[in-house]
Amino acid sequence: MRRQLTRREFVRNAAVGSAALSAMSSVGAPAVMAAPSDKPARLGGPKAHTGGWPGWPEWRQEWEGEILKVLRSGNWYRGGGGGKVAEFEAAYAKLLGAKGCLATASGTTALITSLHTMGVDAGDEVITSPYTFIATYNVILMLKALPVFADTDPATLTMDPASIESRITERTRAILPVHIYGLPCDMDPINAIAKKHNLAVIEDACQAWMAEYDGRMCGTLGDLGCFSFQNSKHIPSGEGGAVTGNDENLLDRANAFHNCGRATGSFQGSGCFTRGTNFRMQHYQGAMLVQQIDKLVQDTKIRRENADYLTAHLKEIPGITPVRLPANSKAVWHLYPVRYDAQQFKGLPRQAFINALHAEGIPCGGGYHEQYFDGIFDEATASRGFKRLFSEQRLKANRDSFQELAGNRQVCDTTVAFYQSMLLAPRSDMDHIIHAVRKVQANSEALAKSV
Numbered sequence: 316m317r318r319q320l321t322r323r324e325f326v327r328n329a330a331v332g333s334a335a336l337s338a339m340s341s342v343g344a345p346a347v348m349a350a351p352s353d354k355p356a357r358l359g360g361p362k363a364h365t366g367g368w369p370g371w372p373e374w375r376q377e378w379e380g381e382i383l384k385v386l387r388s389g390n391w392y393r394g395g396g397g398g399k400v401a402e403f404e405a406a407y408a409k410l411l412g413a414k415g416c417l418a419t420a421s422g423t424t425a426l427i428t429s430l431h432t433m434g435v436d437a438g439d440e441v442i443t444s445p446y447t448f449i450a451t452y453n454v455i456l457m458l459k460a461l462p463v464f465a466d467t468d469p470a471t472l473t474m475d476p477a478s479i480e481s482r483i484t485e486r487t488r489a490i491l492p493v494h495i496y497g498l499p500c501d502m503d504p505i506n507a508i509a510k511k512h513n514l515a516v517i518e519d520a521c522q523a524w525m526a527e528y529d530g531r532m533c534g535t536l537g538d539l540g541c542f543s544f545q546n547s548k549h550i551p552s553g554e555g556g557a558v559t560g561n562d563e564n565l566l567d568r569a570n571a572f573h574n575c576g577r578a579t580g581s582f583q584g585s586g587c588f589t590r591g592t593n594f595r596m597q598h599y600q601g602a603m604l605v606q607q608i609d610k611l612v613q614d615t616k617i618r619r620e621n622a623d624y625l626t627a628h629l630k631e632i633p634g635i636t637p638v639r640l641p642a643n644s645k646a647v648w649h650l651y652p653v654r655y656d657a658q659q660f661k662g663l664p665r666q667a668f669i670n671a672l673h674a675e676g677i678p679c680g681g682g683y684h685e686q687y688f689d690g691i692f693d694e695a696t697a698s699r700g701f702k703r704l705f706s707e708q709r710l711k712a713n714r715d716s717f718q719e720l721a722g723n724r725q726v727c728d729t730t731v732a733f734y735q736s737m738l739l740a741p742r743s744d745m746d747h748i749i750h751a752v753r754k755v756q757a758n759s760e761a762l763a764k765s766v
């Protein structure tokens with residue numbers, strides 16, 4: 316069987332070359348046309364792109380001073396309040412238009428904190444998206460709750476709101492939509508369903524820093540939002556995460572939980588400790604993050620301009636369908652995905668299409684696969700804890716329901732995605748991507764025969 320790339324391999328492979336970024340123009344220059352006679356690199360023709368691509372992560376020499384200041388202060392621990400972590404929390408909340416932000420050790424710990432804060436407990440069920448990084452499954456399983464999958468809408472790659480209600484049971488406690496690849500979920504219908512059934516909404520915005528839905532930022536649309544600042548992310552600090560929201564009491568509860576259960580602000584619990592753990596961020600991470608906020612804003616603008624340019628041209632190529640975004644929303648493109656229709660490429664299999672683009676000097680990958688069949692569920696639900704908490708019948712019914720995820724299967728089978736750092740390259744490099752796809756399309760018959 317073909318081995319799927321893990322997300323981290325996927326991102327690492329993208330960090331090829333170190334082409335300097337040059338000034339970009341937002342004016343749409345015509346993309347280079349491919350004549351059918353242009354020989355694909357896979358069949359011995361010249362590469363569409365011979366330079367490198369921007370590497371990731373990027374760092375600036377001027378960041379060093381703030382890191383050194385933390386080192387020399389001896390104040391490396393955020394427990395006492397203040398310092399670089401608090402500075403980042405204030406700046407990130409302001410950027411998002413959120414009432415508050417709690418920095419955490421990672422996106423995973425932000426999600427666990429939020430699920431606990433919203434009352435998700437052992438034996439509960441959480442409806443989430445199957446099309447996500449595996450951490451989304453794992454955080455629910457960690458709390459000994461059952462992930463139940465809504466289907467993925469092949470047009471948007473995000474949770475199909477129409478598939479949620481039929482999955483609600485008396486044990487459902489929360490909905491966990493994922494703004495995957497920085498594509499905003501259609502949050503209005505999701506929030507309406509949650510309200511009707513009295514469910515919490517926790518946004519997995521771990522790939523969606525500054526993504527917008529109807530004029531508001533992802534991470535501020537549900538009860539709590541969760542972000543990751545892991546190395547591959549658009550604002551990275553090696554590891555790191557955040558919980559954002561607009562309800563002070565929820566944020567205080569989250570703060571208490573992530574800080575060993577210490578009574579915090581409006582949440583005094585039983586007066587001292589409640590259940591909690593240590594998911595605190597360090598000031599070194601805070602110092603890295605504070606300094607990257609302006610860069611995030613600038614990079615997001617460039618990624619959006621290049622993504623719009625790709626969409627305008629790639630959508631004209633038979634067999635390539637860019638994603639549809641909800642009305643009034645803006646993606647931030649942690650990956651730039653399209654759906655690939657092999658029929659329109661004379662039956663050229665998706666992996667052969669990807670290989671042909673690699674030969675052209677264009678890195679890309681197939682995205683997430685049907686991870687729920689990998690054994691993670693069998694392993695988790697065979698545990699003593701899960702057996703105590705759920706009936707055999709319920710676990711089997713949930714397992715069987717994965718077969719019904721037709722939209723998600725289609726997305727897993729047909730997505731081809733380009734990496735976020737490529738979107739930071741000059742506009743002429745976007746033309747190389749478009750040219751390469753056109754060349755492969757024009758020669759798909761010969762390429763399909765050569766597989």
Ligand SMILES: Cc1ncc(COP(=O)(O)O)c(C=O)c1O
Nearest residue numbers: 421422423448450451521543545
């Ligand atoms: C969608 C999604 N959810 C959760 C996570 C977990 O974040 P972290 O790796 O920071 O723990 C990530 C990123 O890694 C992610 O991409």
